[in-house]
Amino acid sequence: MIPDLNPLLLFFASVFTSNILLSNFLGMCSFISISRDFKSSNGLGMAVTLVMTITTVLNWIVEKYIIVPFGLEYLRYIIYIIVIAAIVQILEMIIDRISPNLYISLGIFLPLITVNCAILGVALFMQLRNYSLIQSAFFGFGSGIGWWLAIVLLAAIRLKVDKAPVPAPLKGVGITLITIGIMAMAFIGFAGMINVQ
Amino acid sequence: MNRYKEVLIKNIWVENPVFVLVLGICSTLAVTNNLKNTLIMTVGVTLVIAFSNFTISILKSLIPGKVRMMIQVLVISFYVIIVDIFLKAFVSDVSKALGPYVGLIITNCIIMGRAEAFAQANNALISFWDGLTSGLGYMYVLIIVAFFRELLGFGTVFGFRVLPDNFVNWTIMVMPPSAFFMLAIFIWIAKSFKKKEESK
Numbered sequence: 001m002i003p004d005l006n007p008l009l010l011f012f013a014s015v016f017t018s019n020i021l022l023s024n025f026l027g028m029c030s031f032i033s034i035s036r037d038f039k040s041s042n043g044l045g046m047a048v049t050l051v052m053t054i055t056t057v058l059n060w061i062v063e064k065y066i067i068v069p070f071g072l073e074y075l076r077y078i079i080y081i082i083v084i085a086a087i088v089q090i091l092e093m094i095i096d097r098i099s100p101n102l103y104i105s106l107g108i109f110l111p112l113i114t115v116n117c118a119i120l121g122v123a124l125f126m127q128l129r130n131y132s133l134i135q136s137a138f139f140g141f142g143s144g145i146g147w148w149l150a151i152v153l154l155a156a157i158r159l160k161v162d163k164a165p166v167p168a169p170l171k172g173v174g175i176t177l178i179t180i181g182i183m184a185m186a187f188i189g190f191a192g193m194i195n196v197q
Numbered sequence: 198m199n200r201y202k203e204v205l206i207k208n209i210w211v212e213n214p215v216f217v218l219v220l221g222i223c224s225t226l227a228v229t230n231n232l233k234n235t236l237i238m239t240v241g242v243t244l245v246i247a248f249s250n251f252t253i254s255i256l257k258s259l260i261p262g263k264v265r266m267m268i269q270v271l272v273i274s275f276y277v278i279i280v281d282i283f284l285k286a287f288v289s290d291v292s293k294a295l296g297p298y299v300g301l302i303i304t305n306c307i308i309m310g311r312a313e314a315f316a317q318a319n320n321a322l323i324s325f326w327d328g329l330t331s332g333l334g335y336m337y338v339l340i341i342v343a344f345f346r347e348l349l350g351f352g353t354v355f356g357f358r359v360l361p362d363n364f365v366n367w368t369i370m371v372m373p374p375s376a377f378f379m380l381a382i383f384i385w386i387a388k389s390f391k392k393k394e395e396s397k
Contacts, residue, residue, distance in 0.1 A: 022373060023373050024227055024373075025222070025223055025226040025227045025373065025376065026223055026227075026301070027223060028222050028223040028226070029219070029220055029221065029222070029223060029306040032219055033219070074278060074282065075278070076300075077274045077277060077278055077281070077300045077303055078271065078274045078275070078278070080300075081270055081271075081274055081303060081304075085267060085270065111266075114266070114270070115270075115304050115306060115309055116304065117223040117301050117304040117305070118223075119304075120300065120301060120303065120304050121297060121301055121304075124297035124300050124301070125297055128296060128297055167385070168392065169384075169385050169386075169388035169389040169391075169392055170381070170384075170385045170388070173216070173219050173381075173384055174381045174384045174385050174388065175381070177377045177378075177380050177381035177384065178377065178378060178381045180377045181374040181375070181376075181377030181378045181381065182374070184373050184374040184377060185369075185374045188372065188373075188374070
């Protein structure tokens with residue numbers, strides 16, 4: 001059963017109200033370590049958005065035409081992760097060929113993305129909620145944008161927080177987690193606007 | 198035997214994966230508003246780390262360097278699928294509540310981290326022990342976080358009501374932001390203990 005949802009609505013919901021990072025905790029590892037640097041955060045956000053959109057659509061196609069007809073549900077995790085790893089590998093080669101400049105700013109982040117939980121997470125949510133192809137594309141793209149928005153915002157806040165007097169044991173990770181918590185509360189403020197599961 | 202003790206202390210306290218290395222909180226933080234789910238999830242993670250460490254350590258001389266990451270991910274997904282099938286068969290209600298988060302154990306960075314940093318260079322037995330202890334180091338932190346979230350959010354511990362009926366539940370504790378706050382407070386306390394130890 002495909003849920004009756006407007007793809008555009010789904011897009012906004014996945015950017016704001018059910019942000020993949022702030023409400024589902026996905027992609028935290030690279031989020032905390034990369035957000036130290038504003039420029040890298042921007043690059044990684046871009047790369048995640050790109051990979052997430054492509055892999056969500058591809059995994060939808062693989063799910064519908066390979067996994068379900070052949071009864072391979074028990075291999076789902078392995079198949080998804082192989083698709084993701086392959087796409088990352090191919091993208092790396094294509095970007096290297098087409099635009100060396102983009103490769104310098106984006107290329108170093110691509111290998112990191114294979115083990116980013118957000119990418120696999122979005123694919124699994126897409127499968128669990130039975131989205132259609134169009135809905136999956138908007139969901140993947142929206143979640144990527146949401147992740148990008150969150151990491152850029154956090155990196156900008158951290159630039160300021162670094163200069164603030166913080167108790168010594170709380171410095172670094174501690175204060176960053178509290179900042180993320182406050183950001184998550186702010187994003188929950190959008191919750192009344194759109195209601196999407 | 199000394200080496201085993203050293204690994205144990207390192208993984209539980211000195212280089213704890215959660216509050217020192219800050220790895221792998223993605224897939225599990227989401228389920229910490231319920232103690233039972235957290236316990237089952239972290240046991241699953243611990244078993245996956247231990248066994249994948251063991252397997253990778255045995256295979257380390259057979260795996261070509263270039264495809265190492267890919268093979269490691271495949272080994273890990275193999276164990277995660279076993280855990281998933283096991284949960285579906287024996288505790289199907291928990292499996293439903295955990296939903297996609299069981300599958301996300303694959304991308305939990307602790308597992309890749311341990312495989313890469315420890316299992317690549319050590320023998321199988323101690324790699325297994327290393328996986329087990331880092332899993333335990335991860336487990337107790339998240340159990341503490343989950344304990345306070347469930348206690349204050351629902352007034353229960355493992356589903357049993359412990360706080361008096363007139364206690365007003367803290368709704369925020371059930372929602373995602375509180376997981377960040379609780380973990381931050383835990384890190385704050387743990388790090389101030391560490392600071393004291395170092396200054397001695």
